Amino acid sequence: MTSAALHQHPAPELEPGKVILELRGLEKRYPGTHALKPIDLAFRAGEIHAIVGENGAGKSTLIKLLTGVMPRTSGDVIWEGAPVALATPHEAMALGINAVHQEVVLCRHLTVAANMFLGEENVRYGLLQQRAMVRDAQKIISDLGFNLPAHVVLGGLTIGQQQLIAAARATVRGTKFLIFDEPTAYLTRKEADQLFALIRRLKAEGVTIIYISHRMEEVFELADRVSVLRDGTYVGTRDIKKTDEAELVRMMINRTIEQIYHKDQFPAGRVILETRQLSGKGFENVSMTVREGEIVGLYGLVGAGRSEFVTAVYGRHPKSSGTILWDGKEVNVRSENDAIKLGMALAPESRRDQGLCLNLPVGLNLNLPIYKRISKNLLISGSEEAKHAEQQIAGLRIKTPGRQALASSLSGGNQQKIVIGKWLNHGAKLFIFDEPTVGVDVGTKAEIYRLFSTLLSKGAGIILISSYLPEVYELADTLHVFRRGKLVGTHGFHTASHEDILTEALAEKQEKPGGQI
Incomplete structure (x- = not known):
């Protein structure tokens, strides 16, 4: 199969408006945490369905369950009328379920074309057909309305441009059900308009879009329906034409x-x-x-x-x-x-790349600017370390199992609180x-x-x-x-x-x- 062939969308098998995916009592528990309480929710073929809620409401958990990243604790997922396990990401993608995440998870050291066809490379007689891949990738990107080069290294593009490439990649695998998680967080208005045009085009082709965003104006601009989660609980679904921002905010946070x-x-x-x-x-x-x-x-x-x-x-x-x-x-x-x-203290725009050590514990991140102050003779005071970390966790209401939890395990909002909290310690x-x-x-x-x-x-x-x-x-x-x-x-x-x-x-x-x- 050539790389170009991957872009041929199969016609959706269900008529627009019919239920393509249904959740029945879907639930996820972690030790000590009830991340997603039993939820019943149906998604229709060819609709743009927004999901809103605070950080920690259960949105990220729902994405992981639907894309096979983690197993559910209980409940059923019905796909096109039949139960499915969704035990692995490969199974989800084989069904046509894909996701475009807020933080780009592609390979920055590879070209745009290589990222577009990662895992589905064009190989002939054991040799990678790089020119053909660049040509095919450029055609796909241009057809989608993105004015971006396919031959350059991905890391040389802006974060917003990388996000558009991630969206383009998600369309080359026969996607029927596509989840966008905060896709415009790093986009310019022009880039966001290009993405919205792609989303509407996919909807017209019968693709079901799940759109997760904290930006209410985008929800009202794009969505047909919107569902609200709060504290891991499903609150309700509204037709976008029959609700307003004030009602959604009340449903989300009271x-x-x-x-x-x-x-x-x-x-x-x-x-x-x-x-x-x-x-x-x-x-x-x-x-x-x-x-x-x-x-x-x-x-x-x-x-x-x-x-x-x-x-x-x-x-x-x-x-x-x-x-x-x-x-x-x-x-x-x-x-x-x-x-x-x-x-001076700087909380940078990209918290994941510049503001946090994601692979280190919450407590260590919070204390990074003050370790000299709480150390004596090159030895860190354990009691002072714990005191300052716990003070910020409590004061900022950082939702974490404890100060030893990795920063990468927290939601985006709680990660932002860590970035701010470390400078509060510094004074x-x-x-x-x-x-x-x-x-x-x-x-x-x-x-x-x-x-x-x-x-x-x-x-x-x-x-x-x-x-x-x-x-x-x-x-x-x-x-x-x-x-x-x-x-x-x-x-x-x-x-x-x-x-x-x-x-x-x-x-x-x-x-x-x-x-x-």
């Missing part, structure tokens, strides 16, 4: 939308950080201040220069010109260690949060926002980078807008409309000299 964006007001204190005409790779001439008790929001499209600016402030990348002042004194931040010593004065709620449910968002208030009440300052406008609009005391590496607008709390801010982020108008507004 709280209102207004309670999520609760913001305490604190008087601005002294200036902690000031930049004057700071320039570096990806940004230029940025001047701003951050005060005690203040949230400074940085908004812009992906690639606007926000992350590049803060990583230069943090010493991860060198500045080319300009000045950084800390507590009113000029400083030369040449490395991350310099920034940490001053009292930083300036916290830089780069997309802190990507892939995080609304309940955990509310907890993170309350944590912001705790930090501010203790005299810290916060820089909040977010591509989600409602987040920075509702939380930032001062909101800076970036476009193409320049600071093009500055606003106080609610002094500009959403439309004004979006116009600044998108429009080509004249910036004021020096980036200072």
